[in-house]
Amino acid sequence: MRFSYYQRLTPRQKRIYDDSDAIGEIPLHRPDPHRERVEALERALASGSASATELAAQALMDGLTVAFGVPALRVGVAARRPAWQTGELHGLYQADEKGGFRVSLWMRTAQRAQVVKFKTFLRTFLHELCHHLDYQRFRLADSFHTEGFYRRESSLLKQLHRDTAATTGKPLRTRLRSSSSSV
Secondary structure: OOOHHHHHOOHHHHHHHHHHHHOOOOOOOOOHHHHHHHHHHHHHHHHOOHHHHHHHHHHHHHHHHHHHOOOOOEEEEEEEOOEEOOEEOOEEEEEOOOOOEEEEEEEEOOOOOOEOOHHHHHHHHHHHHHHHHHHHOOOOOOOOOOHHHHHHHHHHHHHHOOOHHHHHOOOOOOOOOOOOOOO
């Protein structure tokens, strides 16, 4: 199924969209060292410290970008999410003028300034990494939110997060969510 905005794309963009949609997962060889970094990130986020969360997020990102053989991706973690009339910004992927790449993440909700749930934070982290992988690993000329994109994000989450399925026997439920990513 294609998302509704597909009809507004140019023929070139439709080819990129279709290429993206065809990539369903991203296998991660040797996920265990990364899982340890995910657990460290969870502890850092729970501490409420933006600096501790940023350090842990950067360690995880460094490990993943090396594992995938893509250029480094700087992670910045700020406290409170920016809010707009249409919602809150969760994460932002950007290239800088020097040829580097950066992800900005927010750890507190805009309205109540509460620390976000860890799985939400991790999914946003992986979402922004998927934009980077679209450009740097898959060499796509753009990074569209396609079903394939969300399957890739979910495949990374399943490989990295010791979720409730391991402890409660409940299946991992993933959902499509909109993100305000800038690419």
